[in-house]
Structure formats: C-alpha cells, structure tokens
Amino acid sequence: MLTDMHIAVLGGDARQLEIIRKLTELDAKLYLIGFEQLAQSFTGAVKEKLEDVDFSIMDAVILPVPGTSLEGEIETIFSSEKVILTEQILNKTPSYCKIYSGISNSYLDHITNLSKRTLVQLFERDDVAIYNSIPTVEGTIMMAIQNTDITIHNSSIAVLGLGRVGMSVARTFALLGAKVKVGARKSAHLARITEMGLVPFHFNDLKNEVSDLDICINTVPHMILNAGIIANMPTNTLIIDLASKPGGTDFRYAEKRGIKALLAPGLPGIVAPKTAGQILANVLSQLLADDLEKRKEISK
Numbered sequence: 643m644l645t646d647m648h649i650a651v652l653g654g655d656a657r658q659l660e661i662i663r664k665l666t667e668l669d670a671k672l673y674l675i676g677f678e679q680l681a682q683s684f685t686g687a688v689k690e691k692l693e694d695v696d697f698s699i700m701d702a703v704i705l706p707v708p709g710t711s712l713e714g715e716i717e718t719i720f721s722s723e724k725v726i727l728t729e730q731i732l733n734k735t736p737s738y739c740k741i742y743s744g745i746s747n748s749y750l751d752h753i754t755n756l757s758k759r760t761l762v763q764l765f766e767r768d769d770v771a772i773y774n775s776i777p778t779v780e781g782t783i784m785m786a787i788q789n790t791d792i793t794i795h796n797s798s799i800a801v802l803g804l805g806r807v808g809m810s811v812a813r814t815f816a817l818l819g820a821k822v823k824v825g826a827r828k829s830a831h832l833a834r835i836t837e838m839g840l841v842p843f844h845f846n847d848l849k850n851e852v853s854d855l856d857i858c859i860n861t862v863p864h865m866i867l868n869a870g871i872i873a874n875m876p877t878n879t880l881i882i883d884l885a886s887k888p889g890g891t892d893f894r895y896a897e898k899r900g901i902k903a904l905l906a907p908g909l910p911g912i913v914a915p916k917t918a919g920q921i922l923a924n925v926l927s928q929l930l931a932d933d934l935e936k937r938k939e940i941s942k
C-alpha cells in the first residue's frame with residue numbers, strides 16, 4: 643500500500659489515467675495538475691492548478707511518458723492551460739522526492755540535476771521496454787496493413803536492430819508468415835537472429851539487403867536509412883520507422899524518391915493506451931512502494 647504518500651501527477655494522456663487509478667487504489671494521495679477537463683473523478687485524487695499545489699509535501703512527481711518539451715512544457719490532453727515544470731518547482735519538493743518520467747531530454751536532465759532530485763526514466767528499464775514492445779508490435783502491424791496493398795504473409799520484411807522492440811517485431815511478423823530478415827551489428831545479435839530461425843545480415847551489407855523489400859521496419863535510433871541505402875530500395879517499399887524522434891531515416895530523400903516512409907512514435911499510447919498505462923502503473927506502484935519502504939527503514 644502507498645498510504646501516506648503524496649504524489650503530484652503532472653499532465654499526460656489516457657495512459658496516465660491507469661496510473662492514477664492504480665495509485666489511488668493503493669491509497670496514495672494524488673494531486674492532479676492539468677486534468678481540469680477530465681470528467682472522471684478518482685477517490686483520493688484532487689484536481690489542482692499548478693500554482694496552488696504545495697510541493698513541499700510531495701514524495702514523488704509523476705510526469706507523462708515524454709517528460710517535458712525542451713522548454714519545460716508538459717503535454718496535457720485534459721487541459722487547455724500550459725503546465726511548465728521548472729527548477730524552482732522542483733526546489734520546493736523535499737530532497738527525497740523522486741521525479742518519474744518515461745523518457746528525458748536535456749531540459750529535464752538539467753533541472754533535475756540543478757535541483758539535485760533523482761530522475762527515474764521508466765522506459766530505460768528492460769521490463770518496461772519489453773512489456774511496451776507488445777503494443778508497439780501491434781501498432782506496427784496496424785501500420786503495415788493500412789499502408790500496403792499486400793498481405794504481411796509472404797511479404798519480404800527487414801527489421802533493423804535486435805533490441806527490445808526489434809526482437810518482438812521480427813518474431814511477430816515471422817509468425818504472421820512474412821519472410822523476415824534482421825539487420826544488426828553485433829555478432830551475438832546475428833547469432834540470436836539465426837537461433838530465432840530468421841535470416842541475419844550485418845549492417846555493412848544493408849545497401850544490398852534492401853533491394854528486394856516490401857517493408858523495412860527500423861528500430862535503430864540513429865541515421866541508418868540514409869539516402870544511399872534508400873536509393874537501393876524498390877520504390878514500392880514501405881518504411882516504418884519506430885525509432886524515437888527524429889528516427890533513423892532520411893525522410894526528405896525518401897519523399898523525393900517517392901518511397902513512403904512513416905515515423906511512428908508512441909504506438910502503445912495510440913493502439914492500446916489502457917494496456918500501456920497498466921504497464922507503467924504496475925512498475926511505478928512497485929517503485930513507489932520500495933521508496934516508501936526505504937524511507938521507513940531510514941527513519942527507524
């Protein structure tokens with residue numbers, strides 16, 4: 643249980659509602675900032691304006707998955723008012739208050755460093771990234787279906803990267819009957835791809851390997867599908883770039899060549915916000931319970 647914990651929830655989308663639901667069930671006291679247009683109410687949670695919140699009592703501050711913008715603004719789909727997180731706000735919190743976010747950026751890193759508050763990036767955790775890869779794959783299948791006139795079954799697909807998303811994508815498309823090859827740069831990854839019954843190739847050979855593709859799915863968060871590679875793709879190839887913004891594709895060149903290239907961020911929040919929220923809520927509730935336990939131990 644999270645009884646006696648005071649937690650500020652700043653903005654977010656439908657995923658945040660699952661977090662609010664779970665934390666209030668566990669008896670935490672929540673302060674919801676950026677939710678005034680939300681019709682639903684939760685016992686144990688109060689809607690507040692940023693300027694009215696007493697941050698000195700907070701045990702944790704929960705940000706939405708993207709954290710803040712580079713100017714500190716927080717996405718609030720349930721509010722028309724701007725919510726800006728600043729160093730001054732963090733300075734008002736107790737020194738043990740942790741900041742939870744999905745991912746971070748230079749602004750959020752900077753203000754948490756200056757205020758000496760611990761920032762926890764949930765998406766850096768393997769468990770969250772692996773669970774989250776499930777709705778990501780489902781969203782990728784949706785995009786493949788919506789943007790091609792062929793079946794996934796029997797199509798030629800390359801998946802770039804064998805990380806937490808790449809592995810789930812490659813396996814699922816293969817199970818749907820696609821001819822899947824997977825690109826990687828580590829010999830251990832090439833070995834794993836072979837073990838999975840898929841066709842491995844090294845990124846050194848990427849240019850040759852793209853010449854027969856129906857769909858190319860990128861998970862590498864660096865420029866990998868550059869103009870030289872795209873120039874070797876058939877013009878009917880569909881590129882689905884799953885890597886976080888700005889992706890790993892030269893979108894300008896793809897457009898010039900008439901190749902459809904789609905940057906597809908945030909698929910879990912789009913195709914399965916409830917599940918995506920539950921994934922975060924389960925991990926967060928465990929982390930908050932651990933924080934509470936540690937603080938009780940120290941104060942004994």
Ligand code: NAP
Pocket residue numbers: 771774775778803804805806807808826827828845861862863864883884885886906907908909910
């Ligand atoms: P990950 O586990 O870190 O995997 C990244 C993969 O990219 C690894 O195979 C890594 O190989 C490879 N890689 C990284 N830098 C590389 C480089 N410079 N050259 C060649 N290969 C490189 O990450 P993940 O959890 O799978 O996530 C992949 C991306 O998808 C991230 O950008 C993540 O934010 C994004 N994502 C998007 C969605 C969505 O809805 N679109 C959902 C979840 C995640 P090495 O081990 O050799 O470095």
